[in-house]
Amino acid sequence: MLLIYTQKITPRIVYTFKHICTNILGIPIKFTVKIEEFIAHEGMKLSYGKQALGNELFVQKVALLMEQGLSEVEIKIQPWGEGFCFFPVSENSALPFDIFAASFFLLSRYEEYLPHVKDDMGRFPASESVAYQEGFLQSPVVDIWAYKFKEVLQERFPEISFEKRKFHTRAIIAVEHVFSFQNKGFLRSLAGMHLDIIKFQFQKVIDRIQVLLRLKKDPLNIFGDLIAFIKEHKVPIHFMFQLSDFSIYDRNINYNRNPYRSIIKYVGDYAKVGLIPGYFAYENFKILRKEKLRLENTLHTPLERVINVKYNLNIPEFYTFLTELEIPADYSMGYPEALGFRAGTCNPFLFYDINTETTLPLKVHPYIFNSNIVEHANFEKFTTEIGKILSAVKKVDGSFKAIFKNQDFSEYSNHKDCYTLLKQIYEVR
Structure with missing residues (x-):
């Protein structure tokens, strides 16, 4: 157990330390504001403040985790090893920057609450992010920082033990149109x-x-082929279906048609199934609840996962909806138009709502690329970039997630390229 001293225990401090120390590194932690308790503690301990109390392991803080609400944040990027960091601190600190404040800034999507230029669909674009502008969008910096912090802990506390994590990959198939x-x-x-x-x-x-x-079989009905891929290579794939009412934005067939329901049930026998909310569900709680019930009534199981593949993510309101509906997992954290790590991490994390200063019981599963960008990229160069990111994710024992559409594997698309990508991320031949 690592005892952490801080002058004030804030929700932001608890959230970020738990993610870095416990969720990523597997270290149990305890907080104290009592100097006497901290000094008397004979085990592993760390102080987080403006200055060290003695010769303990000390990480100097900046103000971000002590604040409430939003403020103007100055981001000054500096090199650290082979990567980058920000929120620099003095040489007295065990790290040259406040790892916890920097991680919180990225995980909470702090910059998306601040004024920014939206794209033509009203979304927060990758080009507005610090990671894109400073050149580290394709690096899981939060996980890299955590593993460097792990080295500092090992050097200071040789007796410390960490939970071993496993690298894994996952493809998510977004099904907006079951049939062509x-x-x-x-x-x-x-x-x-x-x-x-x-x-x-x-x-x-x-x-x-x-x-x-x-x-002839409908060109978009490629579910049998993907189930065969699952069986042959023994890999997990998630499928997300849309069950919204017909509109100018959502043009699938009626969710009540038996052929549609049969496909969802068939896929559900071999893979995890989730929901793609319709356009109006992202800002209307009642519509989202209605679509949730439709999928649950089809599968006769509680809905556990959702994804937003193309519309404005609408942070934090949409995540509040998911929490109120007791949906535990979201797979929307990524950029539809860019390759990389929107929240600076490749690992699942609980979402922190800055508006209420609370940690939501919603696990966010970030994805690294959406197949939308494949058709506009040089395929050979793209697969090389994917290979580099796979290596980076492996180094931090992380999770590599990618979004495809069922259309990607039809005869009307570059299905051979998409199967090549699918094999690459699962590392099968």
Whole structure:
């Protein structure tokens, strides 16, 4: 057990120390504000303050974890080893920066609460982040910092023991459209065929007719192929389905149709299944609850995971909704348009709501890339970058998560490239 002395125990301090020390390094911790208790303690101890009390392990603090609400934060990046850090402190500290304040800044998404320029979909873009601007977006800096802190602890306390974590990977398949042609109804099928003719996409016209005559499987119904991939390589894949009402934004088939429900149940027999909320659910609690119940009634199990694949994440309101609905896991923490670590970490973490200064019982699972960016990238260069990030995540025994769409594995997409990526992240041949 590591005893931590600080003049005041704030929710931010408890949250960040628990994540770094306990969640990542596996060290049990205890806090005290009593100098006498700290001095009398004969085991491992660390002080976190403006100055050391004696010759104990000391990490100097900046003000961020003592504050409430938001304030203007000056970020001054400096090199540290082969990487970067910010919130520098004096040489008296065991680390050249306040690792806990810097980690909190990234994990809480502090910068997303501050004024920023949104993209054309109202989202916080990667280009507005400190990580992008300073060149460390593709580095899991929070985990790297934690492992360097681990070395400091080992040097000071040779008797210390850490829990061993395991590197793992996970692909998430986002299913906004189960079918391309099937079960769309007469008017939608007629309108779709008319649009294909106007665009001179005659092969799609032929495919549509064959699918409607049941001479061919729908191009987006690739679930059997992905289940076969799961069975062959014995790897876990998560599938997320959308069950929202039809609108200009959400154009899936009716969630109540038996073919749709059958596919969800079929996939649920072999993989973990979650929900993609519809466009209106991100800002309307009642709609989100309705969509949650739809998936639960289909699978007859509680909903445990959701993902936002393209709309504004709307921090922290959306996460508050998930907490109120007792949904324990979210997979939305990433940039749809950029490769990298939105929260500076590759590992799951509990979300801290700065508005209420509380830790939500919601585990956020960050993803590293969304397949949207593959079609705009040089594929060879992209796979090289993925290889480098995989190596970085392995070094910190982290979790590599990637988002794909079912369309990515259809005949209308670069499905060979996507299967190559899938094999690369699972390291199968």
